[in-house]
Structures are given as structure tokens and as C-alpha cells.
Amino acid sequence: MQERALIATIRRLAGHGPSALRVSIGDDCAVWRPGAGREIIVTTDQLVEGVHYPAAKAPARLLGARLVGRGLSDIAAMGGEPRLAFLNVAWPASLPERWRLDFLRGFAAETRRWKTAWAGGDISGVSGPAVASITVIGDVPAGQALLRSGARPGDLLYVSGRLGGAALRSMRRITPRLALGRTLRGKATSCMDLSDGLSTDLHHLCEESGVGAIVESSRIPVARVSSRRAVCSLDRALNWGEDYELLFTAKPTTRVPARIAGVVITCIGRCTRRVSGVRIVEADGRCGPLEPRGWQHLD
Amino acid sequence: MQERALIATIRRLAGHGPSALRVSIGDDCAVWRPGAGREIIVTTDQLVEGVHYPAAKAPARLLGARLVGRGLSDIAAMGGEPRLAFLNVAWPASLPERWRLDFLRGFAAETRRWKTAWAGGDISGVSGPAVASITVIGDVPAGQALLRSGARPGDLLYVSGRLGGAALRSMRRITPRLALGRTLRGKATSCMDLSDGLSTDLHHLCEESGVGAIVESSRIPVARVSSRRAVCSLDRALNWGEDYELLFTAKPTTRVPARIAGVVITCIGRCTRRVSGVRIVEADGRCGPLEPRGWQHLD
Numbered sequence: 001m002q003e004r005a006l007i008a009t010i011r012r013l014a015g016h017g018p019s020a021l022r023v024s025i026g027d028d029c030a031v032w033r034p035g036a037g038r039e040i041i042v043t044t045d046q047l048v049e050g051v052h053y054p055a056a057k058a059p060a061r062l063l064g065a066r067l068v069g070r071g072l073s074d075i076a077a078m079g080g081e082p083r084l085a086f087l088n089v090a091w092p093a094s095l096p097e098r099w100r101l102d103f104l105r106g107f108a109a110e111t112r113r114w115k116t117a118w119a120g121g122d123i124s125g126v127s128g129p130a131v132a133s134i135t136v137i138g139d140v141p142a143g144q145a146l147l148r149s150g151a152r153p154g155d156l157l158y159v160s161g162r163l164g165g166a167a168l169r170s171m172r173r174i175t176p177r178l179a180l181g182r183t184l185r186g187k188a189t190s191c192m193d194l195s196d197g198l199s200t201d202l203h204h205l206c207e208e209s210g211v212g213a214i215v216e217s218s219r220i221p222v223a224r225v226s227s228r229r230a231v232c233s234l235d236r237a238l239n240w241g242e243d244y245e246l247l248f249t250a251k252p253t254t255r256v257p258a259r260i261a262g263v264v265i266t267c268i269g270r271c272t273r274r275v276s277g278v279r280i281v282e283a284d285g286r287c288g289p290l291e292p293r294g295w296q297h298l299d
Numbered sequence: 300m301q302e303r304a305l306i307a308t309i310r311r312l313a314g315h316g317p318s319a320l321r322v323s324i325g326d327d328c329a330v331w332r333p334g335a336g337r338e339i340i341v342t343t344d345q346l347v348e349g350v351h352y353p354a355a356k357a358p359a360r361l362l363g364a365r366l367v368g369r370g371l372s373d374i375a376a377m378g379g380e381p382r383l384a385f386l387n388v389a390w391p392a393s394l395p396e397r398w399r400l401d402f403l404r405g406f407a408a409e410t411r412r413w414k415t416a417w418a419g420g421d422i423s424g425v426s427g428p429a430v431a432s433i434t435v436i437g438d439v440p441a442g443q444a445l446l447r448s449g450a451r452p453g454d455l456l457y458v459s460g461r462l463g464g465a466a467l468r469s470m471r472r473i474t475p476r477l478a479l480g481r482t483l484r485g486k487a488t489s490c491m492d493l494s495d496g497l498s499t500d501l502h503h504l505c506e507e508s509g510v511g512a513i514v515e516s517s518r519i520p521v522a523r524v525s526s527r528r529a530v531c532s533l534d535r536a537l538n539w540g541e542d543y544e545l546l547f548t549a550k551p552t553t554r555v556p557a558r559i560a561g562v563v564i565t566c567i568g569r570c571t572r573r574v575s576g577v578r579i580v581e582a583d584g585r586c587g588p589l590e591p592r593g594w595q596h597l598d
Contacts, residue, residue, distance in 0.1 A: 022338065022444075023444065023446060026447070026448075026507055027377075027446055027448070027491075027507065028342060028373040028374075028376040028377055028491055028492060029340035029341055029342040029373050029374065029376075029377045029437070029444070030340065030341045030342075031338050031339070031340050031377070031439075031444045031446075032338065032340075034333060036335075039321065039330050039331065039332045040330070040331045040339065040436070041328035041330050041331075042328055042331070042383065042385065042418065042419065042434075043327060043328040043329075044385045044387050044419060044420055044421050044432075044434060045387075045421055046389060046421050046423045046432075048389045048425050050425070050426050051389075051423055051424050051426075052423070074328050075327075075328065077327040077328075078326075078328045080328065084341065086343045086434060088343050088344075088345050088387075088432045090345060090347045090350075090430045119341065120341065120342070120343060121343055122343050122344055124345045124347045124351070125347070125350050126350060126427070126430060127349050127350075127427070127428055128349075128425065128427020129425055129426055131389045131425060133343075133345075133387045133421075133430075133432040135341075135343060135385060137339070137341060137436070142332060145322065145328070145330045147326055147330075148326045148327065149325075149326070192326075192327055193327060208325055208326065
């Protein structure tokens with residue numbers, strides 16, 4: 001596809017943004033006016049052929065949508081509202097035009113679904129696997145972003161939804177927990193999204209907050225998924241990743257409903273002092289360290 | 300390098316941002332408070348091994364710096380101030396650790412040079428050429444961004460610096476024209492940066508503004524560069540690209556100095572009505588269409 005034709009296609013797919021987006025695709029930068037009293041939040045993520053999805057038969061439309069979902073999940077984890085999305089792709093010449101268009105359509109449809117303006121990006125060739133990169137810009141009321149660093153010893157530890165399902169159904173559409181994140185503003189003391197697996201992500205949260213944690217294995221909400229050969233196990237719920245649920249903490253005095261914005265909320269443990277490390281109480285009552293066995297970005 | 304070690308390295312290289320950057324590397328999103336009365340401007344760009352630079356012997360530190368320079372050049376073209384930079388990389392396992400560190404060092408040094416906070420990003424593996432992607436967020440006083448779409452018939456056409464030098468010295472460090480862009484706020488009627496080559500970029504500007512243009516070849520400031528085998532030619536100045544100078548328009552009544560912020564400014568022609576197209580007056584006085592023969596992003 002010629003560059004002009006492709007840009008015209010993208011402009012059509014991207015549609016018009018909100019009036020606060022003064023300039024979009026076609027200029028050197030997008031220009032956007034944030035609301036008064038808001039802080040800007042920014043996240044970036046990548047989708048690499050052969051790393052994040054298998055090269056063969058990858059469903060283009062779903063991949064485009066999943067890239068948006070991954071970015072928006074980070075916005076949800078901050079308690080924010082998504083506003084603008086930017087897409088960079090490096091695509092090999094062998095990638096069929098149909099696949100490219102489907103990827104762009106999936107990306108466009110998912111940004112529209114979550115009222116996020118597709119405001120720009122870049123397209124390049126590459127003599128190897130396809131690489132796609134997203135940037136999402138959102139905003140929150142100033143001072144109210146949910147950080148990873150706010151947990152304190154004694155805070156209770158919660159997760160949304162059920163974990164480990166991606167191990168058996170990895171190519172699902174992602175539902176970013178935006179409504180939940182919004183509700184947690186001013187209530188949660190810390191929050192992050194579960195992308196690398198609970199065991200690894202909990203270590204990240206504890207490190208940023210300077211606390212330890214103790215998790216009860218019997219409380220972890222394991223997804224009720226099975227295929228012909230396997231059912232979802234505790235191990236998968238702890239270590240598989242790609243859950244895109246929220247992990248958050250709240251003071252013991254904060255009332256946390258069993259369901260928020262339609263999503264089940266489960267208390268799985270509590271924060272401790274840092275020196276105690278990150279531990280898990282097994283089904284037989286024994287307590288040991290919870291090793292981070294989730295996704296390692298550079299292995 | 301292990302993920303933890305790499306993130307620690309990046310945090311050290313990135314250093315501390317300004318106080319308006321409340322949260323940086325380590326959380327789900329960066330959190331930044333823009334100043335009152337400012338609009339946000341956002342640009343993204345890519346650097347692909349084998350497309351934007353040769354795979355062999357590519358100088359890592361310079362490449363990291365050039366990726367920053369390319370992003371900041373777009374900020375300059377809007378008359379903006381750069382604030383935050385985000386880096387996504389997909390790197391093959393074969394890339395030496397030394398090369399990776401040098402790339403990150405080059406990226407970090409260049410963001411510091413231009414007082415831009417390195418506020419986040421993502422690192423992934425890939426089984427093919429390296430792909431790096433940058434997002435730069437800046438701001439401008441509300442309503443004062445320099446757009447591509449503001450040129451009107453009769454406006455004069457200017458470029459900064461000298462063009463075509465990249466054809467003979469392609470791996471230079473980029474000096475984004477930030478001070479020039481700032482000075483042009485409220486003076487230029489339109490502006491963009493020259494990355495694809497004057498012949499192609501002028502078509503982009505004319506298309507966005509709905510005008511035509513006529514350029515005098517004798518006025519184009521050709522770079523004074525020569526190698527043993529070639530000198531910089533008018534053809535290279537028109538079509539090679541990678542100049543990272545500014546192309547802008549101003550009303551004939553606007554006084555435009557011959558030098559702004561230390562950079563030579565040259566009037567190369569004027570805008571016409573759209574129906575006249577984009578034309579060039581050759582040295583012999585003949586006038587014909589100026590074909591866009593610069594960089595095509597998808598060829």
C-alpha cells in the first residue's frame with residue numbers, strides 16, 4: 001500500500017477525536033488540551049511477533065485490539081481516563097495487506113470502544129518479525145493517581161476477577177478495568193495491573209512500596225477454565241500472567257465491596273514489613289517464600 | 300542482562316525529572332502535571348535496523364541520540380518545549396550488552412542535553428532486526444502551536460540551515476531547532492520539520508494547508524559538504540531527507556531575519572493557490588512541477 005493511501009485509510013479508521021484534541025494525524029505532533037486540575041498519565045507497551053504471539057496464523061484484528069487493551073490496562077491501574085493513543089509499527093514486506101488492514105481495524109475499533117482518540121503514529125518496514133508499539137495518554141484528577149508505591153504494612157491485598165485463565169485461552173480480548181480503577185481513586189493505597197503474573201507483579205508492588213506481603217493460596221481466585229487436556233491451576237494463576245486484572249491494597253478500615261463495577265473482588269492477604277519478604281501460605285498451612293515465577297521481559 | 304539489573308541501569312541513566320513529573324519509571328504510567336494555560340503536544344518515531352541505519356557497525360550511542368533528536372525535531376516544528384521522552388525497544392539476543400548500554404547512554408545523554416525527562420518505556424526481545432520507538436511529549440502556550448495547515452496563498456516560504464548534507468554525512472547528531480521554533484510562535488503561519496526531503500515535505504505542507512507553492516531552485520541553500528567522490532547537489536538538497544531543519548511560511552508583511560537563534564534563514568519561494576500545484580523554477584528559468592522524490596515510508 002502506498003504511504004498516502006495508508007495514511008488516508010488510517011485517518012478514516014481513526015475518525016474524529018474529542019474537541020480537546022485540536023490537531024491529530026497529519027501534523028508533526030498531536031495537540032491536546034487537558035482539562036483544568038488534571039494530571040497527565042502516560043504508558044507505552046509493545047507487541048512483538050514471535051515473543052508476544054506466535055507468528056503463524058496470528059489473528060490480526062484481535063492483536064490490534066489486544067495492543068490497545070494492554071495500554072488501557074495501565075491507565076486503569078492508575079485510576080485514569082484514557083484520552084489519546086499512538087501506534088508505531090515496523091512491518092515486514094511479507095505481511096499481507098489484508099492482515100495490515102485487519103490489525104489497524106482492530107486497533108481503531110478498540111480505541112473507539114474505550115472513547116480514546118487514535119491521534120498519530122508511524123509506519124516503517126522491517127526485514128524481520130513485526131513489532132508494534134503503543135503509547136496511551138490519559139489523565140486523572142491532580143494528586144489522585146493510584147501508584148504502586150503507596151502500600152503500607154497492615155494494608156489488605158486484593159485482586160479483581162479470576163487469575164490464570166490466559167494460560168488456556170491466551171488470545172482473548174482484554175477488558176481493561178477502567179471503571180474499577182476509577183472507583184478505587186481515594187480508596188486504594190496502591191494499585192497495579194496484573195500483566196506478568198501475580199507472583200512477579202506482587203514483588204514489583206512490594207518493592208515500590210517498601211513492604212513485604214503474605215498471600216493465602218486458598219484465597220486466590222483461580223479462573224474456572226479448562227481445555228480437553230488441562231484445567232486452570234493455582235500455579236497458572238500465580239505465574240502465567242496476561243490476566244489484566246488489578247492488584248491493589250487498601251487500609252483494613254476501608255470497606256471494599258465483594259463486587260465493584262461488575263467485577264469480583266477478592267482479599268488474598270495483607271502487606272507486612274519489608275524484612276518479612278513476599279510469602280505464601282500453602283493449602284497445608286505451611287508458609288514459604290513466594291518466588292517471582294511470572295513473565296521475565298528479557299529472558 | 301537481567302530485567303531488574305536493566306531497569307536499575309535505566310533508572311540511573313534517566314536520573315530525576317523535573318518536579319512536575321510526579322511519577323516516572325517503575326509505575327504503570329508516568330504522571331506529569333502540565334503548566335496552566337498549556338496545550339500538550341505528542342509525537343512518535345521509530346528507528347529500525349536495516350531501514351533507518353545499516354545493521355553492521357552501527358554506532359549505538361549516536362543512534363540512541365539520533366532517535367531523541369528525531370523526536371525533538373517534531374516538537375521544535377510545533378514551536379514547543381520538550382518535557383517527557385519514552386523509549387520502547389525490541390532487541391535481538393545477538394545484540395551485545397555493550398551495544399545496548401551504549402544505545403541507552405546515548406538516549407539518556409541526549410534527553411538530558413535538551414532538558415527532557417526520560418520517563419518510561421518497554422524492553423522486549425525479538426528474533427530479527429532491532430526496532431526502537433520513541434514518544435516525546437511537550438507543551439506550548441494554548442493556541443500557539445505551529446501547524447502544517449496555516450499557510451495561505453501569498454505567504455513566503457522559508458527554510459532554516461542548509462539542506463542535503465545528510466546525503467554525505469548521514470550519521471550526524473541531530474540538532475533539533477527548538478530555539479528557532481520557539482521564536483516562530485506567533486510569527487510563522489505554518490511550520491514543519493524537514494525529515495523526508497524538501498520536495499516531499501513541501502507537498503505535505505501544501506496538502507495540509509490547501510495551497511500550492513512555487514520554489515526557486517537558485518535560492519535553495521545547498522549544504523557545503525563534499526566527500527572524496529561527491530559534493531552535495533541540488534538534487535540531494537531536494538530529495539535526500541534527514542535534514543531536520545524547519546520549513547515554514549510567514550505573511551509577506553512579517554519581518555523574518557536572515558538568522559534566527561544562530562541559524563541561517565532563507566526565503567525559497569512562496570505559496571500559491573492550490574490549483575497551481577507545487578512547482579520549481581529551474582536555473583534556466585523554466586518552471587515545472589516539483590515531484591515528491593524524498594523518503595517514502597513504505598517503499
